[in-house]
Amino acid sequence: MEALKPGKDDRHARTEKVPRSTVRTCYPHGSGSPTEYRDPPRAISRVSDQLDIKGKTLHNWVNQAEVDAGHRPGTTTDQPQQLAELERQNRELKRANAILKFASAFFAAELDRPHTR
Known part of the structure; x- marks a missing residue:
């Protein structure tokens, strides 16, 4: 777990190093979106508590993953x-x-x- 806790000056490196599996833990088994949970904010909150990541940060990562996957409009x-x-x-x-x-x-x-000439 310590690998996920770099200092405040290392925020960019943190977002680059966080494995995609961290975001995927918010998805139900085999689905492409956490919105298929009955209560997506609760799922994100639970995962963020388990991994000691701020809930808003994980929420932003999940939203960006949904945009990248085409499940949500926005800038990839x-x-x-x-x-x-x-x-x-x-x-x-x-x-x-x-x-x-x-x-x-x-x-x-x-x-x-x-x-x-």
Whole structure:
């Protein structure tokens, strides 16, 4: 259990290290959603007490797992990363486009100049 109790400064590492089985313990056997329990908040509360995790934290993890599985609407875990990657690619393409526009204007001006031999 000590592996689940890093210090306050290690919050990001904690969410990365928590095994998926922790979230799955909130699901009834063989189902895809904790909402199939008669009382999902009670199940989450019981599991969080057993694993010494704050109930709200486990509730958030369960909600995110449901979003990732498609059982609940929302932003999946990988969508922000994909968006950041697309934004980076967009910046690179805009920069390349500006360079190409400048180069084409430069060469067009060269073609318009009278040539002396």
